[in-house]
Amino acid sequence: MLVMIGFELRSMFRRRLRNPVSLTLEGVGLGLFMLVLEKLLSNMGITSVAERQVMFISSVLALPAIQGFHRMISEEFATGTAETLFQVKSGPILAMLAKDVGSIASLLLILPFTLLVMRYSKHFDPSFAVSYILPIFFMRTGLLGLGMLLGSLTILFRRTSAVVNLTSIVMIVTSLGASSGEGVLAWIAAATPHGLLAMMLQEGKGPSDMLIGLALVSTIWITAGLLSYNFSVKRARRFGFLLNN
Amino acid sequence: MPYIHFDNVAFYYRDVWGKKTSDALCRADFRIEQGKVLCLLGPNGSGKSSIIKLLMGFMEPTGGAIIRPKGIRMAYVGDGGRNLYPNMSLRENLQYICSLRGIKQRFGMNEELDRLGIMFNLEKADAPVSSLSRGMRQKASIICALMLPHDYLVADEPTLGLDWNSQMQFESMVRCEKGVGRGVCIATNDNAMADRISDMSVIVTQKGLKEVSADACHDRFRA
Numbered sequence: 001m002l003v004m005i006g007f008e009l010r011s012m013f014r015r016r017l018r019n020p021v022s023l024t025l026e027g028v029g030l031g032l033f034m035l036v037l038e039k040l041l042s043n044m045g046i047t048s049v050a051e052r053q054v055m056f057i058s059s060v061l062a063l064p065a066i067q068g069f070h071r072m073i074s075e076e077f078a079t080g081t082a083e084t085l086f087q088v089k090s091g092p093i094l095a096m097l098a099k100d101v102g103s104i105a106s107l108l109l110i111l112p113f114t115l116l117v118m119r120y121s122k123h124f125d126p127s128f129a130v131s132y133i134l135p136i137f138f139m140r141t142g143l144l145g146l147g148m149l150l151g152s153l154t155i156l157f158r159r160t161s162a163v164v165n166l167t168s169i170v171m172i173v174t175s176l177g178a179s180s181g182e183g184v185l186a187w188i189a190a191a192t193p194h195g196l197l198a199m200m201l202q203e204g205k206g207p208s209d210m211l212i213g214l215a216l217v218s219t220i221w222i223t224a225g226l227l228s229y230n231f232s233v234k235r236a237r238r239f240g241f242l243l244n245n
Numbered sequence: 246m247p248y249i250h251f252d253n254v255a256f257y258y259r260d261v262w263g264k265k266t267s268d269a270l271c272r273a274d275f276r277i278e279q280g281k282v283l284c285l286l287g288p289n290g291s292g293k294s295s296i297i298k299l300l301m302g303f304m305e306p307t308g309g310a311i312i313r314p315k316g317i318r319m320a321y322v323g324d325g326g327r328n329l330y331p332n333m334s335l336r337e338n339l340q341y342i343c344s345l346r347g348i349k350q351r352f353g354m355n356e357e358l359d360r361l362g363i364m365f366n367l368e369k370a371d372a373p374v375s376s377l378s379r380g381m382r383q384k385a386s387i388i389c390a391l392m393l394p395h396d397y398l399v400a401d402e403p404t405l406g407l408d409w410n411s412q413m414q415f416e417s418m419v420r421c422e423k424g425v426g427r428g429v430c431i432a433t434n435d436n437a438m439a440d441r442i443s444d445m446s447v448i449v450t451q452k453g454l455k456e457v458s459a460d461a462c463h464d465r466f467r468a
Contacts, residue, residue, distance in 0.1 A: 003344040011337070080327030086303060087321060088345050095345065156261050239259035240269070240295075240304045 004094055008102035016109055027113025030060065034114070038121055049123040051201045057129065058136045059172050062194060064103035065143040066171065069096045069151030070164045077158065082243055086233075093229070096151070100144065135197055135210040142193030142218025148225030152232040155242070193218050247314040248278040249300065249397070249428070255308035256295060269295040273309070273454050275447050277430050279396060282423050284439035285432040287449035293432035294324075296449065297401045300430060320395035324402045326382030331375035335367075335385045338374065339392055348394065361388045365411055380406040387415060397428040404435050416442050 016023055034053060041049045072095060076082040085091045118124045150167065153160045171194050189195030196217050200210045236242035254273040258266045270292045277283050277300070285293040298304045299311060301321055321328060329338045336358060343350060362370050365384045367377075374382055383406050390398060398419070404412050419442050422429050433439055439446055448455045 001347075003347070003349070007341055007344045011333075079331055080323065081330050083301075083303070083321065083323050083328040084330075084342060085345070087301065087319070091345055235261070237303065237305045238307075239261070239263065240256065240298075241258070241261065243298065243303050 001094060001097070004098035005101050008098040009105055012102040012106050013109075016106060023110055024113050027110035028117055030110065031114040031117025034118060034124070035121060038123055042123075048202065048204075050125055050128055051204075053121075053124050054129050054132050054136075055198050055201055056172075058132070058139060058197065059194070061104070061107055061136065062140050062143050062171065063168055064100060064107075065140050066147045066150065066168055067164055068100055068103060069144075069147045070154050070160065072096055072099060073151050073154045074158075074161070077154075077243075086242060092151075092233075093148075093226075096144075096148070132201075132207050135200075135207050135214055138211065138214035138218050139193040139197045142214065142221040145218065145221030145223070145225030146192070149221075149228045152225075152228040155229075155232040155236055191217065193221060246279045246281075246426070247317070247396075248276045249314070249317070250276050250312040251296075251299075251309070252312055253309035254299065254306045254311060256299060256304060256306050268451070270299075271453060275445075275454065275456050277397070277428050279428040280423060280426045281444040282419060282429040282431070282442050284443040284446045285430070285449055286434070286436060286439055286446055289434075291449045291451055293449050294401055296447075297399060297430070297432050300399055317397060318393075318395045319397050319399055320390040320393045322383075322386050322390045322398070322400035322403045324405065325379055326374065326377075326384075326386035329374045329382065329386055329389060332373055334373055335362075335370045335389060338385070339389055342389065342393065346393070354392065358388065358392060361391060365414055380408060380411070383407055384411055387418070391418060395427065397430065398422050400429075400431045400433075402433055403431060404433065404438060412438065 034056065037056065038049055038053065041052060046052070069092075073082075073092065076085050076092075085095060088094070115126065118126075146167070150160065150164050153163065186199070189199050193214060196213055197210065200213070233242070251273045254270060256270045257268045260266050273296065275283075285296055287293055295304070299306060301319060323329075329335070330341065333341060336355070339354075339358065340350065358370055362368050365388060367381055367384045367388065369377065369381070374385060377385060383403070387400075387403060390400070404415060407415065416438060419429050419431070423444075431439070431443075445456065
């Protein structure tokens with residue numbers, strides 16, 4: 001596992017550092033978007049701007065967790081390299097985790113440029129954002145489970161980009177949403193790691209109050225992700241469409 | 246010698262809902278022994294690649310069983326080198342596959358890769374696989390498989406797109422594999438190659454399988 005992570009990190013750094021302009025532009029672009037967002041929220045009279053900024057940053061960090069497995073599986077099927085990946089029993093899971101660590105490291109590379117732009121923000125407080133690292137970590141780990149579930153659908157049905165994109169859009173909108181809603185909507189939000197974090201942030205809960213709830217929801221999603229992955233791979237092997245279609 | 250036994254294996258393809266889409270194999274019963282070369286021959290669509298997929302564990306038999314010794318390691322040569330990552334070089338592919346399998350890079354691996362590269366006339370071990378021609382990709386796939394620790398070499402149409410010299414090099418490598426006690430299973434339409442290197446051939450048709458010895462295969466080819 002560590003060897004895989006090392007390999008992914010090395011190739012990611014090599015790829016990223018080969019194109020420093022794109023790296024800078026991505027970071028600056030994210031920062032500028034955050035400033036525009038801040039302006040919009042202030043104009044709308046919303047006071048909890050800092051919380052929403054934390055939620056937005058966490059959503060950007062969480063996107064690869066949701067899309068990563070689906071993207072990897074789709075690419076592997078398209079190029080034919082799934083033949084290599086599925087030779088190892090837990091190969092796809094290992095590769096996904098290693099790629100995920102690589103994508104986090106890649107986002108951390110652009111973060112200094114984002115923070116440089118965010119110096120012009122009136123609301124953004126880096127120490128406030130840093131205090132939420134642990135809840136964000138739990139939320140992100142839980143979303144890997146959701147990502148595995150979506151990837152399992154890709155193994156079964158192949159063309160599932162629309163579902164994955166829709167899920168990502170819902171996630172980003174939730175992070176900016178005015179409220180998590182009531183009744184069923186609140187219940188649905190509380191059942192996902194990302195929605196739960198957004199709800200708790202809006203309720204003004206501190207980082208330590210969020211951990212138990214997030215850990216519980218994340219564990220459920222990881223379990224669901226692993227079960228769905230095992231089910232889909234087993235079915236694909238039995239029915240012979242693991243490498244076909 | 247340990248062997249892999251296809252014990253009355255049957256397989257038919259189904260879609261995601263379990264509806265039968267096509268037949269692939271019925272009552273396949275043969276052994277792939279270590280220290281021997283087995284060639285799978287037959288017309289297109291007869292089920293050679295399905296046998297390879299069953300052997301590699303990409304599919305599970307619908308009926309019968311595949312009995313493998315515990316802990317055997319397989320190396321796989323895919324058709325047209327499609328099992329290699331196109332954005333990586335051959336060297337990176339090898340490193341990636343090793344790390345995926347949890348194998349540490351052994352001392353002298355790079356030198357061995359360079360030697361095989363010279364042997365197969367592929368001196369672009371550091372160029373992305375996507376920049377290689379089809380034949381070159383096939384060579385890269387063969388080299389990658391040979392470099393991995395394995396007990397069985399499994400290949401699906403390994404000589405497709407190879408020039409004559411490389412075909413001969415591949416055949417000599419297969420003989421080496423056999424010499425060091427590894428099992429080799431090759432699905433091919435190249436009857437002449439099968440005639441030269443196989444100890445046993447299985448002729449796969451849509452009606453069933455027929456196992457023939459090397460001599461019988463030789464006579465069949467001459468006829």
